[in-house]
Amino acid sequence: MTQGERVRSVRKELNLTLEKFGEKLGVSKGAISAIEIGTRNLTEQMTKSICREYNVNYDYLVNGEGEMFDDLPQTVLDELCVQYDCDSFDRVLIEEYLKLSADDKQVLKDFIKRLSKKI
Template identity: 35%
Template sequence: MNIHERLKYLREQLKLTTRAFGASINMTGGSITNMENGQRNITDRTIRDICREYNVNPDWLINGNEPMFEDVVGNLDIDEEVKQLVKQYSTLSDKDRALVKGIIDSLSEKITGQQVTKK
């Protein structure tokens, strides 16, 4: 798999359209399509933007060396169950993340008796 194929694979794993993926890194969907098809080069800046936005391991995107994603919770001082929850949460869509946040807020309100302030 080359870098263009890995870009498409990444986008598909994230369940994003080319338009949504491009918008997240200030590019058009057409530009993403052209990169995925190998009709446009993927610049160093685009690689940095993708890796920053989606916690992608640059070595995976450029060379195909695993893991695909950076371990952003590996060094946190939390138990393994919470780390696994964070990893699972990071794969959710924005809509599903909002749902999870709502559930957590509701549980917190129930436990503490205080309404959670929305940001």
Template identity: 40%
Template sequence: MENRVKHLRKVLNLSQKDFGDVLGLRPNTISSIETGKNTLTEQNIKMICGAFQINENWLRNGTGEMYRKPPEIDELTRVVNEIVKSEDVFAKRFLIAYWNLSKENRTVISDFIDKLANNK
């Protein structure tokens, strides 16, 4: 896990001091974690994952993507995959047509959808 902490810090282009400042830890504590002298506490793991949007499985085990996907991205991916696999021709046409609209026209459609959703 210490290698992943150091890798993350390097990817973020942060010094041990700057990385520690975000987490409320001293630079020598970060150094001790990165060299394996100290292990990460549960609280440290939660703080790193929360502060930098890191996937906890990646930090703990090295599995999965380094960064967490925002929940709305997961939902969007799920819905788009369902539409692609479905036989709903209208939904496919609608998505393509919407994406090809000008920004102004997308705003009109977006406002309309918001009004529909609020009048369930």
């Protein structure tokens, strides 16, 4: 399997159109199509972008070795929790806050402001 064919496999596995796949990488659907069919080479910069944006295993994309995707955090929240050394309680607290409506978030913020003034 060529690098272009592996790019196509990744895109198909993610259920993305040429346009949507390229959009996140800052290139046109034509550029992605050209890579997939082999009329344009996969550059190192594009390889790194695909790996970063779609959590693709570099060795898989370049050499066809290993799993298609890296076993890395799957969400922004997971990445933040790793970066800031959050425990499971921290993660649930953040996740539940993010689920609140805008009004409920404001109520909570107002409560914390009132509380902090008393300390």
